[in-house]
Amino acid sequence: MSTIEQTSKALHAPIKNKYSSMANDEAIVSASSAEAHDRSRSHVWYKPGEQLRLTPYTLNLFQNYSQIPTEQVAAHIIGVREKAWEVYPYPCIGSFRFLDFAITESPIFTTALSKLKSGGKYLDLGCCFAQDLRALVYAGIPSENLFGADLQSGFIDLSYELFKDGETLKSTFFKGDIFDFSTFTPIRGNTSDPGLFQKIKGDIDIISARSFLHLFSPEQEFKAACQIVEILKDSPGSIIMGRQVGSFTPGVESISLGRREVFRHDPQTWEELWNKVGEATNTKWDVQAKLLELSPDVKDSVKAAELADIETRGWLEFVITKL
Numbered sequence: 655m656s657t658i659e660q661t662s663k664a665l666h667a668p669i670k671n672k673y674s675s676m677a678n679d680e681a682i683v684s685a686s687s688a689e690a691h692d693r694s695r696s697h698v699w700y701k702p703g704e705q706l707r708l709t710p711y712t713l714n715l716f717q718n719y720s721q722i723p724t725e726q727v728a729a730h731i732i733g734v735r736e737k738a739w740e741v742y743p744y745p746c747i748g749s750f751r752f753l754d755f756a757i758t759e760s761p762i763f764t765t766a767l768s769k770l771k772s773g774g775k776y777l778d779l780g781c782c783f784a785q786d787l788r789a790l791v792y793a794g795i796p797s798e799n800l801f802g803a804d805l806q807s808g809f810i811d812l813s814y815e816l817f818k819d820g821e822t823l824k825s826t827f828f829k830g831d832i833f834d835f836s837t838f839t840p841i842r843g844n845t846s847d848p849g850l851f852q853k854i855k856g857d858i859d860i861i862s863a864r865s866f867l868h869l870f871s872p873e874q875e876f877k878a879a880c881q882i883v884e885i886l887k888d889s890p891g892s893i894i895m896g897r898q899v900g901s902f903t904p905g906v907e908s909i910s911l912g913r914r915e916v917f918r919h920d921p922q923t924w925e926e927l928w929n930k931v932g933e934a935t936n937t938k939w940d941v942q943a944k945l946l947e948l949s950p951d952v953k954d955s956v957k958a959a960e961l962a963d964i965e966t967r968g969w970l971e972f973v974i975t976k977l
C-alpha cells in the first residue's frame with residue numbers, strides 16, 4: 655500500500671469517539687472581544703498552574719530530553735509559561751496545550767520519521783515553543799535537518815528555556831512573517847548566513863502548520879497557504895501536516911484574538927481551499943482531513959466561555975501530500 659493510501663485509510667477511518675482534548679485552547683478563541691490581547695491571569699483561557707496535568711510522554715520528555723528532575727518539571731513549565739503569556743496570550747499557552755506533542759499522534763508519524771531519518775528537512779511553521787520539533791529530536795531525528803519559524807522571536811527564545819536544549823539542539827530558527835519571505839532571519843542555530851531561508855525555501859520535505867492557518871482571515875489564509883507551497887519541496891510526496899480548529903458546520907466566525915474573521919473548515923471546505931491553492935500555484939494535492947470531536951469535559955469548559963456554537967466544533971487533523 656502506498657503512503658498516500660495508508661494515510662488516506664487512517665484519516666478516513668470513522669471518528670471512533672477519539673476525543674481530542676487538544677481543541678480546548680483553540681476553541682475558546684471566540685470568547686468576547688473585550689478579552690482580545692488580555693494578559694490578565696483571570697482570562698477565560700488561562701489555566702492556573704495547579705491545573706497542569708502532564709501525560710506520561712510529556713513527563714518522560716522533560717525528564718530525559720531536557721534532563722529536569724521529576725519534582726521540578728511542573729514548576730519549570732509553569733515558570734516558562736508565565737513568560738510566554740506576556741509575549742502573546744494565545745489560548746495554547748494559557749491552557750498548556752503547548753505540551754501536546756501532536757506530531758506523535760499523527761497518522762503519518764512513522765512516515766515522517768522515515769523521511770526525516772533519510773535526510774529530509776522539516777519546518778515547524780508558526781512554531782511557538784516548537785514542541786513537535788523537539789519530539790522529532792527525541793525520536794532520534796538529526797536536529798540539523800529541522801527548522802522552526804515564528805513571527806515572535808520571544809517564543810523561540812523561550813522554547814530553548816522550556817526544553818533546556820540551548821547547548822545541544824542544532825536546529826535553526828527563523829524570525830519571520832509568513833506573508834513576507836524577506837523578513838525571515840535566522841536567530842538561533844545557524845545564524846551565520848542571513849540568506850539561509852532563501853536557500854532552504856523550496857527544499858522542505860515536511861511542513862507542520864499546526865494551529866496556524868486558522869489564525870488568519872480567509873484571504874490571508876489563502877495567501878499563507880500559497881506561501882507554504884513555495885516553501886515546500888516541489889516533489890511528489892512532500893507533505894503539509896497539522897491540526898487546527900474546525901467545525902462540523904463550516905463557515906466564517908469572528909474571533910477576539912486580533913479581532914478578525916476566520917473560516918472554520920470541515921474536511922470538504924478544507925479540500926476546496928487546497929484545490930484553489932493548487933489552481934493558483936499550478937500544483938496538485940492529495941488532501942486528507944478529518945474532524946475529531948471535542949471531549950465532553952472540553953465542551954463543558956468551553957461552554958463556560960459562553961461559546962454558543964461549541965457543539966459544532968472539532969479539531970481538524972490534516973495531511974496534504976503533493977502529487
Ligand SMILES: C[S@@+](CC[C@H](N)C(=O)[O-])C[C@H]1O[C@@H](n2cnc3c(N)ncnc32)[C@H](O)[C@@H]1O
Nearest residue numbers: 744752780781782804805806830831832864865
Ligand atoms: C496558536 S500558535 C500555535 C503554535 C504551535 N504551532 C502549536 O501548535 O502549539 C500560532 C503561532 O503562529 C505564530 N504566527 C502568527 N502569525 C504569524 C505570521 N504571520 N508568520 C509567522 N508566524 C506567525 C504566532 O506567533 C504563534 O507562535
